[in-house]
Amino acid sequence: xxxxxxxxxxxxxxxxxxxxxxxxxxxxxxxxxxxxxxxxxxxxxxxxxxxxxxxxxxxxxxxxxxxxxxxxxxxxxxxxxxxxxxxxxxxxxxxxxxxxxxxxxxxxxxxxxxxxxxxxxxxxxxxxxxxxxxxxxxxxxxxxxxxxxxxxxxxxxxxxxxxxxxxxxxxxxxxxxxxxxxxxxxxxxxxxxxxxxxxxxxxxxxxxxxxxxxxxxxxxxxxxxxxxxxxxxxxxxxxxxxxxxxxxxxxxxxxxxxxxxxxxxxxxxxxxxxxxxxxxxxxxxxxxxxxxxxxxxxxxxxxxxxxxxxxxxxxxxxxxxxxxxxxxxxxxxxxxxxxxxxxxxxxxxxxxxxxxxxxxxxxxxxxxxxxxxxxxxxxxxxxxxxxxxxxxxxxxxxxxxxxxxx
Amino acid sequence: xxxxxxxxxxxxxxxxxxxxxxxxxxxxxxxxxxxxxxxxxxxxxxxxxxxxxxxxxxxxxxxxxxxxxxxxxxxxxxxxxxxxxxxxxxxxxxxxxxxxxxxxxxxxxxxxxxxxxxxxxxxxxxxxxxxxxxxxxxxxxxxxxxxxxxxxxxxxxxxxxxxxxxxxxxxxxxxxxxxxxxxxxxxxxxxxxxxxxxxxxxxxxxxxxxxxxxxxxxxxxxxxxxxxxxxxxxxxxxxxxxxxxxxxxxxxxxxxxxxxxxxxxxxxxxxxxxxxxxxxxxxxxxxxxxxxxxxxxxxxxxxxxxxxxxxxxxxxxxxxxxxxxxxxxxxxxxxxxxxxxxxxxxxxxxxxxxxxxxxxxxxxxxxxxxxxxxxxxxxxxxxxxxxxxxxxxxxxxxxxxxxxxx
Ligand SMILES: Cc1cc2nc3c(=O)[nH]c(=O)nc-3n(C[C@H](O)[C@H](O)[C@H](O)COP(=O)(O)OP(=O)(O)OC[C@H]3O[C@@H](n4cnc5c(N)ncnc54)[C@H](O)[C@@H]3O)c2cc1C
Ligand SMILES: Cc1cc2nc3c(=O)[nH]c(=O)nc-3n(C[C@H](O)[C@H](O)[C@H](O)COP(=O)(O)OP(=O)(O)OC[C@H]3O[C@@H](n4cnc5c(N)ncnc54)[C@H](O)[C@@H]3O)c2cc1C
Numbered sequence: 001x002x003x004x005x006x007x008x009x010x011x012x013x014x015x016x017x018x019x020x021x022x023x024x025x026x027x028x029x030x031x032x033x034x035x036x037x038x039x040x041x042x043x044x045x046x047x048x049x050x051x052x053x054x055x056x057x058x059x060x061x062x063x064x065x066x067x068x069x070x071x072x073x074x075x076x077x078x079x080x081x082x083x084x085x086x087x088x089x090x091x092x093x094x095x096x097x098x099x100x101x102x103x104x105x106x107x108x109x110x111x112x113x114x115x116x117x118x119x120x121x122x123x124x125x126x127x128x129x130x131x132x133x134x135x136x137x138x139x140x141x142x143x144x145x146x147x148x149x150x151x152x153x154x155x156x157x158x159x160x161x162x163x164x165x166x167x168x169x170x171x172x173x174x175x176x177x178x179x180x181x182x183x184x185x186x187x188x189x190x191x192x193x194x195x196x197x198x199x200x201x202x203x204x205x206x207x208x209x210x211x212x213x214x215x216x217x218x219x220x221x222x223x224x225x226x227x228x229x230x231x232x233x234x235x236x237x238x239x240x241x242x243x244x245x246x247x248x249x250x251x252x253x254x255x256x257x258x259x260x261x262x263x264x265x266x267x268x269x270x271x272x273x274x275x276x277x278x279x280x281x282x283x284x285x286x287x288x289x290x291x292x293x294x295x296x297x298x299x300x301x302x303x304x305x306x307x308x309x310x311x312x313x314x315x316x317x318x319x320x321x322x323x324x325x326x327x328x329x330x331x332x333x334x335x336x337x338x339x340x341x342x343x344x345x346x347x348x349x350x351x352x353x354x355x356x357x358x359x360x361x362x363x364x365x366x367x368x369x370x371x372x373x374x375x376x377x378x379x380x381x382x383x384x385x386x387x388x389x390x391x392x393x394x395x396x397x398x399x400x401x402x403x404x405x406x
Numbered sequence: 407x408x409x410x411x412x413x414x415x416x417x418x419x420x421x422x423x424x425x426x427x428x429x430x431x432x433x434x435x436x437x438x439x440x441x442x443x444x445x446x447x448x449x450x451x452x453x454x455x456x457x458x459x460x461x462x463x464x465x466x467x468x469x470x471x472x473x474x475x476x477x478x479x480x481x482x483x484x485x486x487x488x489x490x491x492x493x494x495x496x497x498x499x500x501x502x503x504x505x506x507x508x509x510x511x512x513x514x515x516x517x518x519x520x521x522x523x524x525x526x527x528x529x530x531x532x533x534x535x536x537x538x539x540x541x542x543x544x545x546x547x548x549x550x551x552x553x554x555x556x557x558x559x560x561x562x563x564x565x566x567x568x569x570x571x572x573x574x575x576x577x578x579x580x581x582x583x584x585x586x587x588x589x590x591x592x593x594x595x596x597x598x599x600x601x602x603x604x605x606x607x608x609x610x611x612x613x614x615x616x617x618x619x620x621x622x623x624x625x626x627x628x629x630x631x632x633x634x635x636x637x638x639x640x641x642x643x644x645x646x647x648x649x650x651x652x653x654x655x656x657x658x659x660x661x662x663x664x665x666x667x668x669x670x671x672x673x674x675x676x677x678x679x680x681x682x683x684x685x686x687x688x689x690x691x692x693x694x695x696x697x698x699x700x701x702x703x704x705x706x707x708x709x710x711x712x713x714x715x716x717x718x719x720x721x722x723x724x725x726x727x728x729x730x731x732x733x734x735x736x737x738x739x740x741x742x743x744x745x746x747x748x749x750x751x752x753x754x755x756x757x758x759x760x761x762x763x764x765x766x767x768x769x770x771x772x773x774x775x776x777x778x779x780x781x782x783x784x785x786x787x788x789x790x791x792x793x794x795x796x797x798x799x800x801x802x803x804x805x806x807x808x809x810x811x812x
Contacts, residue, residue, distance in 0.1 A: 130553045133550050133591075134554050137550035138550075140546070140547075141543045141546075187536075
């Protein structure tokens, strides 16, 4: 009998959790498991804004894939996926091609710039380890240059963050903590530096409880963050942005625009020919693509409707992990010859947005509002829980966040 | 009776040592002492190449002037000198003007680019804290960008150092130690990075003992430094240099050219109308300007002939410190109404060039050659000796280099 080839694309939350669960459920005689990822490390996307601000080193955020994936059971291929061919049951890589019997697509997200002029070329995005540490260095480089120029350039010290959603707010929270350190490092007056958050909606963190939003804005404003809400980003150049609010346009000089206002699924999904809804595969309850029962899709590439609200669940690490666990389960059933796959049910464990290392806001246990230090502890516990799940106590102790008292 | 105004320009080796010695010799009733400096800190120029490479933080290199200068005895003015007017006995500052009865010019050096096309605009120089940390950040920024570009740009990883003299060699020694760390930080293969030292003379470290030069080149080449000796730097653009050797031209792609092949005295000296020789004031044995007996000149702005060789003593921290001590002594004599000033005699304590934190070459005690670890210990002892002299044991313990075992 032929062992089926299971190919998992991407080693982010969805892909690596699928792999780790699968290697426990299946023996080497049951299936050939192949994991494909661009890098030989896994990173926690939800910590990247800290790497980008420079408050946490990126080596804390990533871990070697071999530390959690058993290479005697899983064939790891470090390569870049260039196209998915569901009709041929093949995946093209930069340096080769793979055949699959079952495929798991877990290629995550990419930035969506909605055609705003100049944004794609001139703004930074927090997408992976490379782009996050580039932002850190870009800000430092501009600060370092400032005092070397006779004519001082304010655009070196203005940082604009486009988007007051989850990611944008978490990022400005880290920046607000980091900037005083950078000012000390480069002999710059803190009052010269501006951190500007631009949000098109009438409020930041749309959808969050208004009391928590107010807490967040107060906390950030007290640390020098300026908010431009109800303001559209119209254009981005290498040293400025143009925003429009109440029909009035304003130009802000800045060398550093970080776009955190839009993500979409990895465009390889749409290009694959798989049927998509808003660029994502609207999966069946068992997480398979409706048209292709041999293709599972998890994480930011998948779309699942929240029956209660009639809108899709937002793309989060939380849901990616839960989907991965079910995908692994259902794959094991299929490999074992079963046909009754389980259906996905989202367990909402709450949402916590950090505002720097010792401040946060969130809603947990259904409707319990948290803010301040206790919320930040909760945030770290959520992150630690993931590490425990992924790699056990060893990984938790190595990579966990235990600095809850400072 | 009127107290004389003593004005000291620059708080580098020469200026700060003059001030510290003077504040011990003179009481507040004897003279008004004013020290002018661009920054409120003193830095050790001889450590700047370490800050530029990123092997030593710049806060280790600088210290607040108030830590060594007694502000109850010395009036400190943080400002930039814009011109010296010896005929009017005035000094123009960016934000004011000072009258003096006695002046000490200790404004150090600036880069000399000899009109090589593009060098002034496109090359970096190691001149002060600002320019040194900019080099550190510039290199890091290029490394951070490298993996963010689909088309890899080798010019981001090539570092060219113009000049194989003392400064250039010390700098490549630090770079050779730093690059492996940067490669780890930015996921870059060490073999992709080039450190290229360009020297016009037939050998690096001209004037040094050939055996020591060979030791230095071997040590640096073993750590991946490439030497281009007998090669002229003809042109520098933002992303390349052009060199010529044996009538053959070669273009090297690089975003980072550090020019360490030429310094001249601060051009304010020449602009002042004081009589100059190669841009410096060739001082009398008592360190005063021949034409202006109320003006002392010390450090890199002063020129003193070595009677034995018939050539000027090279500009070093060592000679600047010794000159400062004599200038302070002679000023005290003048203020006390004396007329018999002492003459300068250079005490050569040897020369040690570092090749990284635990390697060096040098000649001490007249003709004793040193290399390797023992030379690097000697180098640190020289630096520590200066700190002891400047600020006593407290300063030595705070800023000294004691890491001799690793
Ligand atoms: C700054 C930030 C903060 C966030 N904070 C939170 C939070 O607090 N809580 C929360 O629940 N969610 C948060 N999110 C959202 C969350 O990170 C995503 O929903 C989650 O990462 C999606 O998981 P995934 O497995 O689909 O993709 P990812 O985790 O992004 O993984 C995708 C993987 O695929 C690899 N890959 C991509 N393209 C290719 C290719 N062509 N070839 C090979 N490999 C490829 C990537 O290297 C990556 O390892 C945050 C997002 C950001 C950007
Ligand atoms: C990288 C490097 C390594 C070196 N290594 C050695 C070594 O190992 N041994 C050695 O003996 N020599 C070494 N030298 C040479 C040595 O540093 C100089 O000879 C020495 O610094 C000269 O001292 P100075 O007091 O004349 O000037 P500096 O020490 O340069 O001080 C000049 C001061 O004047 C201030 N200043 C300048 N312009 C103005 C202005 N317009 N207004 C107000 N303030 C101003 C500056 O801020 C500075 O504080 C090295 C030089 C470099 C660049």
